[in-house]
Amino acid sequence: MAKKVKAIALLSGGLDSVLAIALLQAQNVKITGLLIQTGFTGYREKAEPGIRNIRDIARELNIPLRIEDIHETYWDTLLNPVYGYGKHMNPCMDCHLHMIRVAARIMKEENADLVVTGEVLGQRPNSQLAHQMKTVLRESGIEGRLLRPLSALCLPPTIPELEGRIDRKALKGFQGRSRRPQLELAKELGVAHLAVAAGGNCFLTNAVFSVRFRDLLKQYGKEGFPREDIGLLRIGRHFRLSPDAYLIVSRNEEEERLLQPYRERHCVFEPESVIGASAIGLGCFSNEDRRISAQILGRYSKAETAERVNVIMREKDKCLKICAEALSPDDLLLKELRIGE
Ligand code: SF4
Numbered sequence: 001m002a003k004k005v006k007a008i009a010l011l012s013g014g015l016d017s018v019l020a021i022a023l024l025q026a027q028n029v030k031i032t033g034l035l036i037q038t039g040f041t042g043y044r045e046k047a048e049p050g051i052r053n054i055r056d057i058a059r060e061l062n063i064p065l066r067i068e069d070i071h072e073t074y075w076d077t078l079l080n081p082v083y084g085y086g087k088h089m090n091p092c093m094d095c096h097l098h099m100i101r102v103a104a105r106i107m108k109e110e111n112a113d114l115v116v117t118g119e120v121l122g123q124r125p126n127s128q129l130a131h132q133m134k135t136v137l138r139e140s141g142i143e144g145r146l147l148r149p150l151s152a153l154c155l156p157p158t159i160p161e162l163e164g165r166i167d168r169k170a171l172k173g174f175q176g177r178s179r180r181p182q183l184e185l186a187k188e189l190g191v192a193h194l195a196v197a198a199g200g201n202c203f204l205t206n207a208v209f210s211v212r213f214r215d216l217l218k219q220y221g222k223e224g225f226p227r228e229d230i231g232l233l234r235i236g237r238h239f240r241l242s243p244d245a246y247l248i249v250s251r252n253e254e255e256e257r258l259l260q261p262y263r264e265r266h267c268v269f270e271p272e273s274v275i276g277a278s279a280i281g282l283g284c285f286s287n288e289d290r291r292i293s294a295q296i297l298g299r300y301s302k303a304e305t306a307e308r309v310n311v312i313m314r315e316k317d318k319c320l321k322i323c324a325e326a327l328s329p330d331d332l333l334l335k336e337l338r339i340g341e
Helices: 015-025 052-063 071-079 091-110 130-140 182-187 192-196 207-224 226-233 253-262 285-301 330-337
Strands: 004-008 032-035 065-069 114-117 237-242 247-248 265-271 279-283 308-315 318-325
Touching: 004 015, 004 091, 004 226, 015 032, 015 052, 015 318, 032 052, 052 065, 065 091, 071 091, 071 285, 091 114, 091 130, 091 182, 114 182, 182 192, 207 226, 207 237, 207 247, 207 279, 226 253, 226 279, 237 285, 237 330, 247 285, 285 308, 285 318, 285 330
Parallel strands: 004 032, 004 114, 032 065
Antiparallel strands: 237 247, 247 279, 265 279, 265 308, 308 318
């Protein structure tokens, strides 16, 4: 009897990766799910009504889940992509290749036969066009061992298919952007209830996140970029005050809380005696930058109707009081300095 095929399957939480796994399980392939965390993908860890998290999906598929955190090595992929960026800061081709290489390493470690993905030929313009899928296959170093079950009939057969250990005829030849074939297959395989699963939500495809990221890259350069501050790009209102000064103003109590861990490393602006937003300053603030920071903070505090606002700026052991005129909500300067909405 032929040895049971073992595969490492990338599991993103989206329907396609679930389908690829279910399709192979129907052929008795032994699957280990692999979730790769780049540091830029927000997976829902808590169950929400109607939404399953990645662990629930693995449990429902009855497969072990391996989680690999690649954020250390991913930084270079992100800042120096060989194949460039998509619409925003998403280096999808390089990212995908990086993930396949990680999966290939694990395939060898676990003595498995295949790496499996839920890719569909022509579905995503940044990494799933025919030439891109071919490039990934060639550069991954695992030709013959990378199986995309949903589009397998449009691609060269893998080694287990050639050996007859996987029935190629039972695989699919999906192509293009239509989701209908996947939805029908989901029903057929009894995994349609997973179609509402929470997919990975990649911040690098987000326009606002990317605009802020690019802006700060100009300030710090690739080498000097403070990686530990990347989470700040998702919090608050952002303003570019000068080439060296970048201000982030909280929008609510929740953001105040989220800004807390960054306060020790950066200068902090707070209104002196009224309730209102606080801000964090990244970089080197001139007197003019400080004055504008106080004016912006005045706009978002209860002092916004007052003519003058007193703001305390703290930086390490320095403490400074700045007195400035609060900007009015329709001041054009606010719009001019704003980075991302
Ligand atoms: S969307 Fe994000 S996680 Fe997905 S391939 Fe592109 S960069 Fe990577």
